[in-house]
Amino acid sequence: MCQPPGFVDPRYPHHVCRLKKAIYGLKQAPRAWFHRFIRFLLTHGFICSQSDPSMFIFRSSHHILILLLYVDDIILTGSSSSLLFSFVEVLPRQFVMKDLSDFHYFLGVQVSRSYTGLFLSQHKYTTDLLRKFHLNLQTCPCTNP
Numbered sequence: 001m002c003q004p005p006g007f008v009d010p011r012y013p014h015h016v017c018r019l020k021k022a023i024y025g026l027k028q029a030p031r032a033w034f035h036r037f038i039r040f041l042l043t044h045g046f047i048c049s050q051s052d053p054s055m056f057i058f059r060s061s062h063h064i065l066i067l068l069l070y071v072d073d074i075i076l077t078g079s080s081s082s083l084l085f086s087f088v089e090v091l092p093r094q095f096v097m098k099d100l101s102d103f104h105y106f107l108g109v110q111v112s113r114s115y116t117g118l119f120l121s122q123h124k125y126t127t128d129l130l131r132k133f134h135l136n137l138q139t140c141p142c143t144n145p
Helices: 029-043 083-092 123-132
Strands: 055-059 064-070 074-078 109-114 117-121
Touching: 029 064, 064 083, 074 083, 109 123
Parallel strands: none
Antiparallel strands: 055 064, 064 074, 109 117
16 A cells, blocks of 8 residues: 555655555555455455456355455355355454345345345336436336337
8 A cells, every 4th residue: 555645754755555454544445455355265266257357256066156246245145055154154254244144235236036036126226317317207218119
């Protein structure tokens, strides 16, 4: 981390600060946390997805874990409940976090669970956009050909 403006040591202007943990409020804090989290995932056998740099995949001989990271929100799923729960137990040993269990809304996508699977919808996101621009479904050109 670079020395903060106004706190540069004139004797050592090119020295940098070494973070023991990320400091919230600094521009570099989210990046430092993200890189620390990625290093943690890589040391635990995850690989970064080729198609999405925020998705990490762990494969064992019979099971898979998929982790999606957006800023400081994490979605974790997998094919084995025991593997999933054992990894969830490891995370709080390294990072301060809160488990909110099932999620209902993530990046503009509503998630509803049923016995047949998950239903993903952007209904709330769309209606919020229409409301923001003072439109309604009756006047929206996409719903009235």
